[in-house]
Amino acid sequence: MLSPEGPTLRELAVQALSSVERGYDLLAPKFDHTPYRTSDRVLDAVASALASMGPFDAGLDLCCGTGAGVDVLSRVCRESVTGVDFSAGMLAVARERVEPQGPAVSWVRADARALPFGPVFDLVVSFGAFGHFLPRELPGLFDQVRSVLRPGGRFAFPVVAPPRPGSPGYWTLLGFDAAMRVRNALWRPPFVMYYRTFRLGDVGRGLARAGFRTDLYALPEFGRRPDGSPRVRLVVAGRLP
Structure with missing residues (x-):
């Protein structure tokens, strides 16, 4: 897929007709060669922004995939990082790919909706995972994140501005979500992956209800849209007492 090392169309079709967990198990060996992996440019921009807010002691990469976010946490955390x-x-791919440099790194297999940790983290990050949660699941997810953060801990993730209505990007995302809804109506098990359900306004209200104070930071590396708004923002939600 867009790369000789990426998955073939046949492999993607098999993955798309699987459950989310099974699909990613199959995709894992080639995931870093697909557009689904968060770009190094975004990772570097987030790491730079977080460095100015830290340092932090313990960090958690939520829905870590092959460990790209763990690399970010290793730059801004002093003691430990968990994926x-x-x-x-x-x-399995993350364990082979990531070479610990600095803080100790550990890996845990668990559902983000039922995290097996106490309030032991100072920073939680996540990259590109929220489309795998239905809107009704986000309040529970935010509650889980709050439960693993120490008082004053932060939950950070980048958000890309949505494409303008009528633009090619708009129709692409709309078409993808529509195809996914048809697929899930006709095929089991479902594969939850939607691009247009994670809206910044709704997210801010959900974080507030979960006990966070949210700040937005423009990532200057990506510039601004014609209306002056940032192309990419970093959401930083601080856990309230």
């Missing part, structure tokens, strides 16, 4: 994901295949 959590429910795909055994993705974790």
Whole structure:
């Protein structure tokens, strides 16, 4: 897929007709060669922004996949970094790919909706995972994140501005979500992956209800849209007492 090392169309079709967990187990060996992996440019921009807010002691990469976010946490955390994901295949690749440099790194297989940790983290990050949660699941997810953060801890993730209505990007995402809804109406098990359900306004209200104070930071590396708004923001939600 867009790369000789990426998955073939046949492999993607098999993955798309699987459950989310099984699909990512199959995709894992080639995941880093697909557009689904968060770009180094985004990772570097987030790491730079977080460095100015830290340092932090313990960090958690939520839905870590092959460990790109763990690399970010290793730059801004002093003591320990943990990656959590429910795909055994993705974790296996992460263990092989990530070479600990600095803080100790550990990997845990678990569902983000039922995290097996106490309030032991100062920073939780996540990259590109929220489309795998239905809107009704987000309040529970935010509650889980709050439960593993120490008082004053932060939950950070980048958000890309949505494409303008009528633009090619708009129709692409709309078409993808429509195709996914048809697929899930006709085929079991479902594969939850939607691009247009994670809206910044709704997310801010959900974080507030879960006990967070949210700040937005423009990532200057990506510039601004014609209306002056940032192309990419970093959401930083601080856990309230």
